[in-house]
Amino acid sequence: MRRPDPTNGPAADEATDPGGRAIRTLLAAASEDQPPTTDLLGKVRHRARRRRTLVPSLAAVGVAGVLAAVAVATSTVTAPQPASAQERVAAAVTRTAEDGYRIRAAMSGTKGGRHETSLTQGVYDPAGRAVRMVVVTPDKGHVTIHHLDGRVYVQLPAETAGRQPGVPEGARWFLRITRDPNDAGVSHLADFGRRALLSPQEALELAQSATDVREVGPVSGDGWTGTRFAFTLTDRQLRVTGSVDVDGDGRVRRLEFTSTSTDTAHGVAGTLHWVLTFWDFGIRERVTLPPDSQVYRDPPPDRKELAERLRNRHR
Amino acid sequence: MRWRSTEGHRAEGRQTEGLDTEFVAFARRRGPHHLRTAVLLTGDWHTAEDLVQTCLAKLYRVWHRLDTDVDPDGYLRRMLVNTQRSWWRARWRQEAPVEVVPDRAIEADGQERHALADTVRRALAALPARQRAVLVLRYFEDLPEAQVADLLGCSVGTVKTHTSRGIRRLRELLGDELVPAGSGRVNDLAGQRRDSG
Numbered sequence: 001m002r003r004p005d006p007t008n009g010p011a012a013d014e015a016t017d018p019g020g021r022a023i024r025t026l027l028a029a030a031s032e033d034q035p036p037t038t039d040l041l042g043k044v045r046h047r048a049r050r051r052r053t054l055v056p057s058l059a060a061v062g063v064a065g066v067l068a069a070v071a072v073a074t075s076t077v078t079a080p081q082p083a084s085a086q087e088r089v090a091a092a093v094t095r096t097a098e099d100g101y102r103i104r105a106a107m108s109g110t111k112g113g114r115h116e117t118s119l120t121q122g123v124y125d126p127a128g129r130a131v132r133m134v135v136v137t138p139d140k141g142h143v144t145i146h147h148l149d150g151r152v153y154v155q156l157p158a159e160t161a162g163r164q165p166g167v168p169e170g171a172r173w174f175l176r177i178t179r180d181p182n183d184a185g186v187s188h189l190a191d192f193g194r195r196a197l198l199s200p201q202e203a204l205e206l207a208q209s210a211t212d213v214r215e216v217g218p219v220s221g222d223g224w225t226g227t228r229f230a231f232t233l234t235d236r237q238l239r240v241t242g243s244v245d246v247d248g249d250g251r252v253r254r255l256e257f258t259s260t261s262t263d264t265a266h267g268v269a270g271t272l273h274w275v276l277t278f279w280d281f282g283i284r285e286r287v288t289l290p291p292d293s294q295v296y297r298d299p300p301p302d303r304k305e306l307a308e309r310l311r312n313r314h315r
Numbered sequence: 316m317r318w319r320s321t322e323g324h325r326a327e328g329r330q331t332e333g334l335d336t337e338f339v340a341f342a343r344r345r346g347p348h349h350l351r352t353a354v355l356l357t358g359d360w361h362t363a364e365d366l367v368q369t370c371l372a373k374l375y376r377v378w379h380r381l382d383t384d385v386d387p388d389g390y391l392r393r394m395l396v397n398t399q400r401s402w403w404r405a406r407w408r409q410e411a412p413v414e415v416v417p418d419r420a421i422e423a424d425g426q427e428r429h430a431l432a433d434t435v436r437r438a439l440a441a442l443p444a445r446q447r448a449v450l451v452l453r454y455f456e457d458l459p460e461a462q463v464a465d466l467l468g469c470s471v472g473t474v475k476t477h478t479s480r481g482i483r484r485l486r487e488l489l490g491d492e493l494v495p496a497g498s499g500r501v502n503d504l505a506g507q508r509r510d511s512g
Contacts, residue, residue, distance in 0.1 A: 023482060029432060029435060030354075030432045030435035031351035031455070033432040034347065040342055040346040040364065040368055041368075043369060044338075044342070044371050046372075047372050047375070047376075048375070303489060303490045303492055303493060304490075307492030310431060
């Protein structure tokens with residue numbers, strides 16, 4: 001009998017390499033926790049939109065040349081066309097990320113059948129796109145969070161630091177949670193509020209991805225005037241509606257939104273109302289990593305236990 | 316890849332959501348699979364989604380110039396591998412994803428599935444990029460060694476070596492329970508022959 005050639009494909013490989021099945025099972029399991037809500041066409045749409053606006057713009061260049069000549073000849077000036085609401089919000093988001101600022105976030109509502117409120121205040125450091133926040137909750141007191149490099153460090157409360165089972169005595173920070181709750185199967189939008197806390201820029205960028213941004217009208221705050229834009233984001237189980245206030249300097253001053261989730265499977269069904277306020281633009285406060293020696297990381301899961309789960313899963 | 320000649324190109328016609336209908340259908344049908352490949356290559360869903368989105372956007376740019384007999388699946392896969400490699404080389408995404416203690420509210424099965432997937436992805440992320448790519452293409456995409464070699468621009472022998480070493484390293488990282496001895500047996504032998512040669 002002719003020996004199967006392993007260079008000829010998976011079927012032949014199965015015949016000569018039955019152990020390869022274990023690797024296949026492992027790799028399949030490693031990609032099984034796919035988030036339920038992903039928009040793989042996001043960049044395609046974005047570029048297609050840009051192309052649609054760019055092509056006419058380029059075509060208009062020739063026309064503009066003629067118009068400019070006419071304008072010079074007749075000494076008239078044509079005002080530029082205003083950008084769309086979405087473009088103006090996008091520009092504001094980019095502009096806001098350039099400088100440091102202070103932020104305050106107030107949240108209230110119901111999630112998973114529980115009433116929740118929190119007040120958070122912090123500072124954004126543009127150098128590392130990092131945020132330091134202090135969360136004040138009625139039942140848990142003050143919690144300091146550093147979010148940088150896609151990591152979230154939670155400062156352990158002084159009364160429990162070093163006293164929790166399994167946590168080293170010197171630990172003062174807990175490396176935890178996620179810039180991406182999707183990893184755990186929760187809707188991208190469902191975590192819009194927490195994103196807003198941990199990374200206001202991410203929340204703003206998410207808001208800017210809304211397709212139905214529209215201008216509401218003039219708005220003013222303490223020492224600034226600007227324009228309010230409304231937006232809506234939806235996925236299968238969540239709807240976020242809100243507004244973004246952009247000041248005269250093109251910076252985001254306020255982000256207000258209500259997120260309504262019907263996702264009972266993950267215990268996040270409910271409605272939360274958030275108001276994020278941005279001020280003190282230009283401040284310079286560095287947000288840095290906590291000392292590594294003080295950071296506690298969860299131990300990795302037990303391998304034997306995982307192997308057993310894997311066997312059960314694919315039995 | 317062959318570019319559009321005088322005939323056989325994809326017709327520019329119907330649109331869905333402002334995009335070519337045929338392209339949208341392809342992306343919806345095959346996108347989730349490529350996203351899974353991408354997460355194995357990159358290590359986290361966030362970057363994987365970014366990678367697939369980027370490659371789909373590149374594919375869309377050339378969609379109407381591709382001959383109809385060009386397999387867009389293979390073309391997209393090649394872009395994923397090359398783009399991921401260039402990102403990795405640029406080192407602007409060199410941070411390994413740091414996980415994540417799931418929310419307490421997340422159901423038990425979700426935590427279990429996540430823990431398992433996360434553990435394997437971390438181990439994959441610890442492999443050199445080439446070894447990781449070879450294992451993913453060989454065992455997740457189920458491509459023949461010759462095709463993997465073509466995709467990565469190396470010889471079949473090199474693919475065998477990377478496979479062998481990659482599996483060995485995975486076993487070191489994950490233990491015999493998850494990667495039983497004998498996995499990738501032929502490739503082990505091939506790799507050992509090459510190693511000793």
